[in-house]
Amino acid sequence: MAKKILIVEDEVPIARVLGAYLKKADYEVEFAHDGHQAVEKFEAFSPALVLLDVMMPGQDGWNVLAHIRKQNACPVIMITALSDVEYRLNGLHSGADDYITKPFIADEVVARVSAVLRRSSPIFESSDDMLMLGNLKVDFRAHHIFVDGEEVTLTPRDLSLLLFLLKHPNQTFSREQLIEKVWGIDFDGSDRAVDLAVKRIRKCLYGWDHAYGEIKTLRGLGYQFRVYKEDKE
Structure with a gap:
């Protein structure tokens, strides 16, 4: 059964590109384009991993991450244009499993997704x-x-x-x-x-x-x- 990936990204073209590459890698994909929709989709879709943009309308990525961590240990990869080290550390300390900065290569994102899923539940x-x-x-x-x-x-x-x-x-x-x-x-x-x-x-x-x-x-x-x-x- 294909693993489910929830892409939370307010820039629709970027979300579509990521979705196409993940589907090609045999993942099942669902999209959310703002923080409130992300919370709803997370509850309904029960993804194996979330690709989560930081800067979004409604709730930002930090709030969505906090909501997810109250629910379970589902792996989360943060995506943002902010490359400052403090932002990356904030994401990791808040419970993110990995951090990707824009611009990125879609193939690298797919590789990161696969790597995080492999190590997310080793026991x-x-x-x-x-x-x-x-x-x-x-x-x-x-x-x-x-x-x-x-x-x-x-x-x-x-x-x-x-x-x-x-x-x-x-x-x-x-x-x-x-x-x-x-x-x-x-x-x-x-x-x-x-x-x-x-x-x-x-x-x-x-x-x-x-x-x-x-x-x-x-x-x-x-x-x-x-x-x-x-x-x-």
Whole structure:
């Protein structure tokens, strides 16, 4: 499946050129042309990486970056005409993964995107059948979950919820979405059932090393299985 790239750039010709090169490199592309649209597209598109212009109408790139970092660790490459070292350091200290100044060569941007994606989650190894994340091991085919080699016992409903979140790392789902996608629209319980299920799952995963990730509660939004990019000592 093609990885999704969100291009946030108010200069439409530049955005189109970047989009064409990324599509040629087999990425799926979505565009936003101001800060407010960027936030909306980020929530809806769930990109694997964001190319983010600094100077934009509405919210600037710094505000958009701050919003993204409140949500998850999605890689962000800042793009700007400002080449001052202080601007670059500000971007990196604010959570950006890389920094590109204009004018640039589109092929270089594609290469930077590929490099950042390769290193963005070195401890996250997954396939259709297996996931290894620190001391957490998940066998999707057999529906078995292990922490430190010990199998974790969950109810079928809780297990189905956890497996769904694991299959969609760093994506936020509302309680209503989780009920519909995991338990089905015929579920006749309250959305409070999702809160209780997450509480039970967290308890069962108590021994999991949370340096690698965690189930996050995003107030007013829902839940997310967050994967951290770096190993925490």
